[in-house]
Amino acid sequence: MATGVPSYKVILHGEYGVGKSSIFRRFMNNTFTTATGKKSTIGLDQSTRTYTIDSQDVKLTLWDTGGMERMSFIGSSYYRGAHAALLCYSVNNRDSFTILSQYILDIVMNAEGAKIFLCGNMSDQVDSMSENDLRNAVTDSDLEQFTSQCEDVLSGVYRVSCKDGTGLQDMFEDMARFLHRNSMSKMTLRRDLVQPGSTPEREEANSEKRRCC
Amino acid sequence: MDETYDVIVMGTGLKECILSGMLSVSGKKVLHVDRNPYYGGESASLTPIDQVFEHFKKSVPENKYGRGREWNVDLIPKFLMANGQLVKLLIHTGVTRYLEFKSVDGSYVYKGGKIYKVPADEKEALATSLMGLFEKRRFKNFLQHVQDYNVDDPKTYKGVEPNMVAKQVYEKYSLDANTQDFTGHALALFRNDEYMAKPCVDLIKRCRLYSDSLARYGKSPYLYPLYGLGELPQGFARLSAIYGGTYMLDKPVDEIVMEDGHVVGVKSQGETAKCGIVVCDPTYAPDRCKKVGQVVRAICILNHPIPNTKDGQSVQIIIPQNQVSRKDDIYVCMVSAAHNVCAKGYYLAIVATTVETSDPEAELQPGLELLGAIEEKFVSVVDLLEPIDDGTENKIFISMSYDATTHFETTCDDVLSLFKRITGEDFDFSKVQHTDTETVE
Numbered sequence: 001m002a003t004g005v006p007s008y009k010v011i012l013h014g015e016y017g018v019g020k021s022s023i024f025r026r027f028m029n030n031t032f033t034t035a036t037g038k039k040s041t042i043g044l045d046q047s048t049r050t051y052t053i054d055s056q057d058v059k060l061t062l063w064d065t066g067g068m069e070r071m072s073f074i075g076s077s078y079y080r081g082a083h084a085a086l087l088c089y090s091v092n093n094r095d096s097f098t099i100l101s102q103y104i105l106d107i108v109m110n111a112e113g114a115k116i117f118l119c120g121n122m123s124d125q126v127d128s129m130s131e132n133d134l135r136n137a138v139t140d141s142d143l144e145q146f147t148s149q150c151e152d153v154l155s156g157v158y159r160v161s162c163k164d165g166t167g168l169q170d171m172f173e174d175m176a177r178f179l180h181r182n183s184m185s186k187m188t189l190r191r192d193l194v195q196p197g198s199t200p201e202r203e204e205a206n207s208e209k210r211r212c213c
Numbered sequence: 214m215d216e217t218y219d220v221i222v223m224g225t226g227l228k229e230c231i232l233s234g235m236l237s238v239s240g241k242k243v244l245h246v247d248r249n250p251y252y253g254g255e256s257a258s259l260t261p262i263d264q265v266f267e268h269f270k271k272s273v274p275e276n277k278y279g280r281g282r283e284w285n286v287d288l289i290p291k292f293l294m295a296n297g298q299l300v301k302l303l304i305h306t307g308v309t310r311y312l313e314f315k316s317v318d319g320s321y322v323y324k325g326g327k328i329y330k331v332p333a334d335e336k337e338a339l340a341t342s343l344m345g346l347f348e349k350r351r352f353k354n355f356l357q358h359v360q361d362y363n364v365d366d367p368k369t370y371k372g373v374e375p376n377m378v379a380k381q382v383y384e385k386y387s388l389d390a391n392t393q394d395f396t397g398h399a400l401a402l403f404r405n406d407e408y409m410a411k412p413c414v415d416l417i418k419r420c421r422l423y424s425d426s427l428a429r430y431g432k433s434p435y436l437y438p439l440y441g442l443g444e445l446p447q448g449f450a451r452l453s454a455i456y457g458g459t460y461m462l463d464k465p466v467d468e469i470v471m472e473d474g475h476v477v478g479v480k481s482q483g484e485t486a487k488c489g490i491v492v493c494d495p496t497y498a499p500d501r502c503k504k505v506g507q508v509v510r511a512i513c514i515l516n517h518p519i520p521n522t523k524d525g526q527s528v529q530i531i532i533p534q535n536q537v538s539r540k541d542d543i544y545v546c547m548v549s550a551a552h553n554v555c556a557k558g559y560y561l562a563i564v565a566t567t568v569e570t571s572d573p574e575a576e577l578q579p580g581l582e583l584l585g586a587i588e589e590k591f592v593s594v595v596d597l598l599e600p601i602d603d604g605t606e607n608k609i610f611i612s613m614s615y616d617a618t619t620h621f622e623t624t625c626d627d628v629l630s631l632f633k634r635i636t637g638e639d640f641d642f643s644k645v646q647h648t649d650t651e652t653v654e
């Protein structure tokens with residue numbers, strides 16, 4: 001905020017185990033781990049990268065859920081001020097896909113005006129799937145039907161693999177570009193927010209005078 | 214649920230969430246449960262507005278009050294001192310990153326039936342009719358001394374020994390009764406006059422906190438988070454989760470399981486989670502608490518700012534007890550759409566005090582009268598509960614109910630004291646380390 005570089009908050013969302021923390025890790029330091037469950041999420045908070053869009057620096061901050069979606073509610077504060085949500089599902093898990101309309105409702109209710117991006121993860125798994133697995137996979141026509149239903153709600157649709165890294169860096173940059181161009185077309189700035197613990201510079205200089213009486 | 218934890222925390226009020234976060238950060242395995250399907254417990258912010266009416270068992274008016282989702286109504290409103298303990302906790306734990314704050318427009322004090330702005334700078338101090346010209350000079354000298362005072366350096370005492378009582382210090386500076394009221398209640402934020410007979414260091418410390426907080430943003434010493442106080446417990450809950458804490462909401466608690474006089478687990482819906490320590494608010498262990506008083510609060514919806522506050526969009530008014538012949542102060546807090554807690558054109562004012570009579574609502578009258586026309590009023594009288602023991606024997610650590618004060622200093626005192634009782638040591642802020650990374654492409 002202080003530096004004047006436009007900054008966009010993107011929250012990860014979706015069922016547990018679909019790879020949100022893996023996407024976060026690809027964003028943070030481009031790594032991958034096979035650890036599962038709570039362990040793979042601990043310590044992940046938020047991470048910021050700077051992209052150059054139309055020859056201007058912009059910041060993208062990605063937030064992980066903290067695993068709070070596992071057994072309870074993620075809480076309204078996670079959504080506050082989000083410019084976008086990256087809605088994740090696993091391409092080999094239909095349940096994680098069919099539940100997305102509920103998540104969209106959550107996002108629309110809690111983060112007004114946030115853009116929604118759709119991300120199918122684990123694309124590497126499709127080739128190695130058995131007949132049985134395939135029946136549980138999300139098909140192209142599933143996706144088509146869903147995206148046409150939510151056409152005006154979705155700002156981007158991606159397919160990635162955190163394991164082999166396919167599609168991820170392009171997706172992040174594409175989101176940054178979309179969000180930045182979108183905001184340039186309707187710039188709103190908030191100047192009255194204060195940072196607890198820090199004193200605005202202008203006021204530091206004459207803080208002696210500002211003391212009561 | 215059938216698992217073993219170091220600590221089970223019950224209730225997601227602010228105190229419990231701060232403790233949950235601090236304990237997770239300290240490496241403890243924490244399970245945090247709440248019987249309600251929302252965060253915040255007694256200190257939640259209710260949203261949408263329908264919930265407020267339902268909470269107070271009133272029928273929901275139709276097509277009034279704008280969009281319901283724009284409302285976040287604090288059940289226990291308080292402001293943060295910009296230099297206070299909660300802000301320190303927020304900064305050291307990194308929880309500030311989850312929240313946005315704005316400073317509060319103005320702080321007012323009640324004197325002889327009128328309200329006066331607490332001067333925020335020299336210009337306002339010169340102009341105020343709160344005190345006469347000579348009194349102003351004496352008061353200025355007092356404040357200057359407070360600012361320079363250092364308990365560790367006798368050279369700064371200048372005749373004010375640390376063991377002198379507050380009253381004697383006022384007398385030394387010849388401050389009159391009104392100025393004493395103003396200083397003790399609107400600056401030092403004492404709830405009653407008991408401090409007068411106590412060592413003056415506390416008074417000096419509190420006046421310093423006020424002026425240091427004021428120096429930060431200039432308008433008033435107070436901050437308030439956008440979207441209401443309910444954001445605070447959520448921020449600390451996220452901290453706890455990021456350090457490995459497990460969250461379960463909407464989880465009824467049947468029983469605290471004891472063995473040999475200390476806690477061994479918590480039973481919920483037929484399952485038992487084992488633990489060596491329980492932390493909870495009084496509602497989860499009512500038989501282990503005693504009532505020490507009552508607080509009465511009236512949440513009022515207005516369609517105008519509070520009169521005589523220069524249309525302030527967020528204000529605090531303190532009514533010192535002496536001014537209305539009481540033992541405890543009456544507090545008024547008002548917030549508005551400027552802090553995203555209600556629809557545009559509306560204002561949320563809360564009047565609160567410690568109950569002294571059998572007609573608590575009537576005790577709020579001096580505060581309610583300042584508000585002008587009131588659209589809607591929700592009154593609650595709640596018991597102030599305190600644990601009967603300090604928890605070190607049975608390992609059940611219970612927080613105290615939230616008092617009537619409009620700031621978080623007493624809240625933090627309780628949290629830090631609980632942390633020390635639980636772990637045997639003071640909280641080590643250096644243990645907090647976030648994965649807050651920034652990469653430049």
Ligand SMILES: Nc1nc2c(ncn2[C@@H]2O[C@H](COP(=O)(O)OP(=O)(O)OP(=O)(O)O)[C@@H](O)[C@H]2O)c(=O)[nH]1
Nearest residue numbers: 016017018019020021022033034040122161162163
């Ligand atoms: N084959 C394959 N496995 C993946 C991929 N992405 C994630 N995984 C694995 O899927 C598991 C779950 O991934 P996480 O990133 O922990 O999922 P999450 O959504 O953060 O889960 P929660 O935090 O528990 O809600 C881990 O074992 C990952 O290694 C992928 O693209 N391909």
Ligand SMILES: [Mg+2]
Nearest residue numbers: 020021040041
């Ligand atoms: Mg995760």
